[in-house]
Amino acid sequence: MPSSNPLPLTVAPPSHNSLARQGWRRLRRDRIGFGSLCIVALYLLLAMAAWSGLLARHWQDEVAKPFAPPTLFANLGPQHVELNAADIDAANQRRRAAAGSDSSAATGLDASEDPLAADMAAAQQQAAQYHSEEAPKADTLPLGADQRGRDIRQKVLQGTATSLLVGLSGALLALTIGTVLGALSGYFGGLLDDLLMWGYSVFTSVPDMLLLLAFAAVSGRGIGTVVVVMALTSWTGSYRLMRAEFLKHKSREYVRAADAIGASHGRRMFHHILPNVSHLLLVQFSMLTVALIKYEAILSFLGFGVGITQVSLGAMLAEAPAELLQGYWWQMLTVTVVMSVLVTAFSLLTDSLRDALDPKVK
Amino acid sequence: MNKHALLAMLAACTLLPATAADMNKVLHVAMNAPETGFDPAKVSDLYSSAINENIYDPLVSYDYLARPAKLVANTSTLPSVSVDGKVYTFHIKPGIYFADDAAFKGKKRELTAADYAYSIKRHLDPTVRSPWSFLVDGRFVGADELVKAAGKGALNYDTPVEGIKVVDKYTLQLTLTETNFNFLSILAMPAFGAVAREVIEANRDNTNAHPVGTGPYLLKEWKPGSKIVLEANPGYRKVVFDSVPGNDPVDRAVVKALQGKTLPRVGRVEVAIIEEEQPLWLSFLNRQLDVSGIPQAALQDALVINPKNPLDVKLADKYARQGMQLQRQQMPEVNFHFFNMQDPVVGGDSKDKIALRRAIAMAFPVNETIAAIRRGQAVPMNYIVPAGVAGHNPAFRGAPKYDPAAANALLDRFGYRIGEDGYRIRPDGKPLAVELASGTTALNKQWNEYWQQAFDKLKIHLNFKLGKWNELAKANQQGKLQMWGMAWGADYPDGENFMQLLYSKNAGDSNAADFKNADYDRLFEASLKLPDGPERNKLYDAMNKIVVAQQPWIFGDIRVRSTLAQPYVKGLKLHPLLNTSWRYLDLQK
Numbered sequence: 001m002p003s004s005n006p007l008p009l010t011v012a013p014p015s016h017n018s019l020a021r022q023g024w025r026r027l028r029r030d031r032i033g034f035g036s037l038c039i040v041a042l043y044l045l046l047a048m049a050a051w052s053g054l055l056a057r058h059w060q061d062e063v064a065k066p067f068a069p070p071t072l073f074a075n076l077g078p079q080h081v082e083l084n085a086a087d088i089d090a091a092n093q094r095r096r097a098a099a100g101s102d103s104s105a106a107t108g109l110d111a112s113e114d115p116l117a118a119d120m121a122a123a124q125q126q127a128a129q130y131h132s133e134e135a136p137k138a139d140t141l142p143l144g145a146d147q148r149g150r151d152i153r154q155k156v157l158q159g160t161a162t163s164l165l166v167g168l169s170g171a172l173l174a175l176t177i178g179t180v181l182g183a184l185s186g187y188f189g190g191l192l193d194d195l196l197m198w199g200y201s202v203f204t205s206v207p208d209m210l211l212l213l214a215f216a217a218v219s220g221r222g223i224g225t226v227v228v229v230m231a232l233t234s235w236t237g238s239y240r241l242m243r244a245e246f247l248k249h250k251s252r253e254y255v256r257a258a259d260a261i262g263a264s265h266g267r268r269m270f271h272h273i274l275p276n277v278s279h280l281l282l283v284q285f286s287m288l289t290v291a292l293i294k295y296e297a298i299l300s301f302l303g304f305g306v307g308i309t310q311v312s313l314g315a316m317l318a319e320a321p322a323e324l325l326q327g328y329w330w331q332m333l334t335v336t337v338v339m340s341v342l343v344t345a346f347s348l349l350t351d352s353l354r355d356a357l358d359p360k361v362k
Numbered sequence: 363m364n365k366h367a368l369l370a371m372l373a374a375c376t377l378l379p380a381t382a383a384d385m386n387k388v389l390h391v392a393m394n395a396p397e398t399g400f401d402p403a404k405v406s407d408l409y410s411s412a413i414n415e416n417i418y419d420p421l422v423s424y425d426y427l428a429r430p431a432k433l434v435a436n437t438s439t440l441p442s443v444s445v446d447g448k449v450y451t452f453h454i455k456p457g458i459y460f461a462d463d464a465a466f467k468g469k470k471r472e473l474t475a476a477d478y479a480y481s482i483k484r485h486l487d488p489t490v491r492s493p494w495s496f497l498v499d500g501r502f503v504g505a506d507e508l509v510k511a512a513g514k515g516a517l518n519y520d521t522p523v524e525g526i527k528v529v530d531k532y533t534l535q536l537t538l539t540e541t542n543f544n545f546l547s548i549l550a551m552p553a554f555g556a557v558a559r560e561v562i563e564a565n566r567d568n569t570n571a572h573p574v575g576t577g578p579y580l581l582k583e584w585k586p587g588s589k590i591v592l593e594a595n596p597g598y599r600k601v602v603f604d605s606v607p608g609n610d611p612v613d614r615a616v617v618k619a620l621q622g623k624t625l626p627r628v629g630r631v632e633v634a635i636i637e638e639e640q641p642l643w644l645s646f647l648n649r650q651l652d653v654s655g656i657p658q659a660a661l662q663d664a665l666v667i668n669p670k671n672p673l674d675v676k677l678a679d680k681y682a683r684q685g686m687q688l689q690r691q692q693m694p695e696v697n698f699h700f701f702n703m704q705d706p707v708v709g710g711d712s713k714d715k716i717a718l719r720r721a722i723a724m725a726f727p728v729n730e731t732i733a734a735i736r737r738g739q740a741v742p743m744n745y746i747v748p749a750g751v752a753g754h755n756p757a758f759r760g761a762p763k764y765d766p767a768a769a770n771a772l773l774d775r776f777g778y779r780i781g782e783d784g785y786r787i788r789p790d791g792k793p794l795a796v797e798l799a800s801g802t803t804a805l806n807k808q809w810n811e812y813w814q815q816a817f818d819k820l821k822i823h824l825n826f827k828l829g830k831w832n833e834l835a836k837a838n839q840q841g842k843l844q845m846w847g848m849a850w851g852a853d854y855p856d857g858e859n860f861m862q863l864l865y866s867k868n869a870g871d872s873n874a875a876d877f878k879n880a881d882y883d884r885l886f887e888a889s890l891k892l893p894d895g896p897e898r899n900k901l902y903d904a905m906n907k908i909v910v911a912q913q914p915w916i917f918g919d920i921r922v923r924s925t926l927a928q929p930y931v932k933g934l935k936l937h938p939l940l941n942t943s944w945r946y947l948d949l950q951k
Contacts, residue, residue, distance in 0.1 A: 066734060084734075116720060302802070325640050
């Protein structure tokens with residue numbers, strides 16, 4: 001029978017990802033949001049290059065003179081004389097000579113009194129293999145150098161990579177903790193919910209910064225610790241959000257339907273409900289990332305952040321006050337610009353994501 | 363009639379300005395670390411001592427201007443000393459009163475010999491746990507029995523002790539077990555200022571917060587760790603400035619400002635605690651502070667440093683034009699890093715352990731840190747006793763030559779092989795890692811970068827143990843640290859105060875390295891019996907050689923401090939031993 005009606009089967013089934021797709025479309029239309037996305041993507045690319053060692057692997061090398069100025073502004077730095085070890089050596093020699101105690105009058109440990117005398121003499125002979133050539137130090141660098149003569153361009157790349165790594169993995173960990181606990185709490189309710197809510201109340205009753213410092217003070221140093229410490233203090237927001245969502249969704253029809261066809265609790269929680277609240281998680285994730293990048297900066301500024309073999313944006317900021325006092329502005333300027341752009345772009349992206357992924361907005 | 367009026371006027375003129383400090387004058391100063399408290403028998407940090415110095419009176423004190431520092435009478439005349447140097451008799455000046463306090467029940471309380479006896483005995487009291495007990499333990503005849511009788515409980519202060527005898531109300535007789543040539547300088551420390559027993563007993567739970575003394579100032583306000591306010595003690599005895607100037611032009615300026623005037627001059631001293639360098643310096647530049655040390659980061663801004671001779675400096679023009687006053691002083695101090703000598707990795711006296719310590723010392727670039735961190739305002743340390751302190755030997759070279767290449771070769775010779783990961787392992791094949799304790803400020807971080815560099819050059823793993831100073835100090839007392847940096851400033855200008863830092867009986871106390879060496883101990887005990895002179899110097903040289911050979915310390919540097927005062931500050935001269943000069947300062951804005 002001919003029919004003008006298309007067969008129901010030929011109608012494209014509503015896509016599973018329609019919300020995501022709609023969101024993407026909306027985000028593309030939002031010029032600020034899309035621009036922010038590009039900036040964040042660029043940062044991520046640079047960070048990945050630094051993580052993989054393609055960029056800034058040698059940031060710790062002392063390639064320039066201490067506080068070498070930026071090439072374009074070589075005359076805008078303070079005109080201090082930076083002393084070096086040779087100056088001090090020479091001054092000490094002169095002082096001794098002036099005091100009349102030249103090297104012939106000098107006393108000290110005689111070889112006969114030194115238990116290591118023979119070994120010391122032999123070590124002097126064998127030292128040659130450890131002598132290394134000093135590379136010439138640059139007078140200026142594109143973005144200047146810090147006190148140790150390290151290239152600020154490399155340092156800020158490495159620092160951004162560290163801060164992003166800390167921010168992203170900290171946010172992921174915090175989100176995981178918050179989601180799992182929130183899901184359990186909201187889905188099962190009852191005594192489990194009460195217990196978790198008590199735990200939550202305890203955590204939120206302590207001011208964030210205080211809790212952060214307390215954790216940081218008892219644990220050691222390094223990126224891993226910072227990530228764990230920050231995740232442990234910032235999971236509470238996503239916990240409350242997820243708890244409410246699961247509470248709301250668990251009595252919806254589609255969950256009951258899943259129950260009717262015999263889906264287990266775990267499947268209902270993580271296969272059925274979770275995808276329906278995932279847009280909230282994405283927003284939460286980017287918000288947390290921004291917050292944690294800032295937290296890391298504060299921790300490092302207070303001396304509890306990454307160790308000295310690593311560098312982060314916060315650790316660079318911590319060096320700024322003493323440098324500014326001496327008039328060396330370039331590290332401060334670089335890190336401020338890099339960090340503000342990153343944090344602003346991430347925050348704007350979060351806002352746009354929230355708008356784009358809101359199912360109520362058409 | 364006229365004559366009488368004139369006389370009355372004259373009397374008024376001489377009485378009014380000369381008797382009291384000007385309560386309208388407020389001196390603003392800052393300290394760069396928090397105080398711990400104001401009980402002289404319980405605190406030993408520089409910052410608390412600086413306050414205590416102004417609240418309490420020791421028996422004797424130092425002349426403000428004389429260099430080298432000269433002891434002068436304070437609440438007592440200079441004592442008469444017996445021929446064998448063991449019996450000291452002090453005559454306390456009558457008519458000195460404690461500041462008013464509720465514990466005195468409204469009566470004036472006069473300072474007597476018994477107060478000093480009580481104050482000295484408190485350092486022996488096991489329940490007080492004085493950090494200065496190493497200065498008094500075993501020093502006084504009969505005191506050991508008293509301490510033994512107390513056990514772990516409180517000392518019985520009423521038991522008469524032969525060595526600490528109150529002869530009459532104003533006479534105190536101290537009898538030493540052995541001759542001690544520094545005894546009078548020890549008694550001049552703020553720790554031996556007089557406290558009143560009633561006050562201590564009335565505030566037994568918190569003596570640190572309730573200081574009552576006979577000194578020029580009293581504690582008016584205390585916000586722990588942030589602000590301390592002192593006010594001139596209205597009942598302070600009449601003390602007239604009478605120090606004799608030397609050749610220094612600073613002396614003449616001080617005398618011109620203070621000659622014949624009563625002390626203190628300034629009615630109120632406000633002490634702020636500012637730990638970071640930048641805010642400290644900015645406060646000074648904004649005239650929120652009257653006197654301040656120049657922080658290291660500001661040195662190049664404030665001073666014109668001659669690169670050929672970094673200790674030759676002058677005040678930068680912009681500050682000189684404002685009339686700011688610069689004063690400089692090489693500190694009677696040593697800065698060093700120590701190894702925990704009881705530690706299984708870095709301690710011990712076998713050759714391979716010595717080699718490890720020696721290698722670390724050889725790899726640390728002292729001169730580079732003097733250039734970059736101290737901005738040239740320090741000299742390398744080469745002897746345990748610093749210059750300006752009796753017993754110093756300027757010709758001695760204790761610090762090993764900076765030579766990381768030879769240090770590596772030395773480690774190779776003792777079996778510290780480089781393992782598969784590029785780092786060295788111990789001779790017995792176990793992994794090697796050294797832990798260095800450190801604070802958390804930006805300045806600490808700068809130092810740590812140099813340490814990291816040194817250990818990287820040696821290919822030894824380095825970890826940092828970060829903490830607040832008092833936490834690390836506690837951990838070190840329990841032997842839990844491996845390495846830590848320390849500064850020791852002279853309590854009195856004698857080498858003994860420094861050589862005792864490695865005496866085994868002071869281990870865990872002032873001997874932070876827990877260094878125990880029988881030869882060193884024997885020489886130290888022998889040196890105690892000698893006055894300052896060539897004979898004792900010979901012993902000190904021998905002890906220094908032991909320390910250089912064993913390397914419990916890495917010799918660091920000795921700072922040259924630069925202090926700036928605003929143009930209107932009068933009467934300032936830095937003193938090597940007095941912590942403050944507040945009572946001598948006058949403000950003429």
